[in-house]
Amino acid sequence: MGRVAPKRQAPPIRLRRLAAELRRLREISGLTRDDVAERTGINAATLYRIETAKVRPQQRTLVGLLDLYGVADPQRSEILALSRTADEQGWLRPYHADLPNEYTAYISFEAEARGVRNYESLFVPGLLQTEDYARAVIRGVLPMATPKEVDQRVQARVERQAVFEKEHPLELWAILDEAALRREVGGRQVMADQLDHLTKAAADPHITLQVIPFGTGAHPGMPGSFVLMDFPEAVDPSVVYIDSMAGDLFLEAEEDVRRYSQIFDHLRAQALSPNDSVALIGALVRETT
Incomplete structure (x- = not known):
């Protein structure tokens, strides 16, 4: 009998984030992997494995x-710190008041996902928000944010809908x-x-x-x-994302993903059907207007 190839271990979420960020930085620099290999001496095959x-x-x-790639602080320090902990599971990204020029980790994962299961108790999901609603939400949740910071976050939220x-x-x-x-936001x-x-x-x-x-x-x-974010590649397991006052929490342990998947299934069973849900929203539109 032939030997069965060992199952490849799924990369931790921090390593996936690091890989995606390095790939993004190379692409915005306008460089191919061969260009990088020529300028740094890093083997192109090695760079592929990193990315x-x-x-x-x-x-x-x-x-x-x-x-x-010309990466300076504070982004440089964040990437180096991410690399040092890339083999660890789970990830808590501390809360920051301003949105960096590059997309945040959550937005990047969302863009790569095949499917998203989202439960919201107080807000309309970000992917379904109008610009005016998003602006009102951000102003209300972040009362200390400057007009520029509000504009950056609104723009990022609208761009996500692509x-x-x-x-x-x-x-x-x-x-x-x-x-x-x-809630009249x-x-x-x-x-x-x-x-x-x-x-x-x-x-x-698709919605x-x-x-x-x-x-x-x-x-x-x-x-x-x-x-809950699900990805096209089987080797990239689902990720749970929770937004809190302390920061962005990413969970990837199998038991956590299973637990939140079960909770979502219970919510799906207790919720109104899609048709009845739209009917309820339509009734609320008439009430509001």
């Missing part, structure tokens, strides 16, 4: 790449508590426009929208919102 999260780069190699326009659009399954629909007109936008988004074949009505009573989503 696909198959190996963690050695410190000397990583410094050489950052020098070539995932529905890709050749293979993102599959979004969003479940909202009714409370997220009844930005005033009656902004909220009416947002609710109307939701009814139109629900017609997209499934459900609402958990107040009449359901207590349910498993009450402790807080969460996102």
Whole structure:
């Protein structure tokens, strides 16, 4: 009998993030892998393995790449720190008031995902927010943010919605508590426009929208919102994302992913059907206007 090849260990989420960031930095520098190999002496095959999260780069190699790409602090220090912990599971990214020029880790993962399962208890999901609603939310949640910081975050939130326009659009399954629909964020007109936008988004074949009505009573989503991201490659396991006041928390342990998947399944079963959910949102639009 032939030997069975050992199953490849899935790369930790930090290593996947590091690989994606190095790939992004090379691409915005306008360099091919062969260009990098010629300028640094790093073998092109080695660079491919680094950029696909198959190996963690050695410190000397990583410094050489950052020098070539012209990466300065604070981004440089963050990437070096990420590399030092790349083999560890889970990831808590401390909260920062401003949005860096590069996309944050969550947005990058979302852009690479095949599907997103999102439960929201207080907000309309970011991928389904109108610009006016997003601006009102960001101003309310971050009262100390400057107008420039608000603009940066609004722009990033709107740009995220391009995932529905890709050749293979993102599959979004969003479940909202009714409370997220009844809170008048930005005033009656902004909220009416947002609710109307939701009814139109629900017609997209790549978007499934459900609402958990107040009449359901207590349910498993009450402790807080969460996102489950699924990726095209089997070797890239699903990731749980939780946004908190302390920062962005990424969970990748199999038991965590399984637990949140089960919670989402319970929420899906307790929520109204997609058709009934759209009917409820339509009724709220009429109430608001």
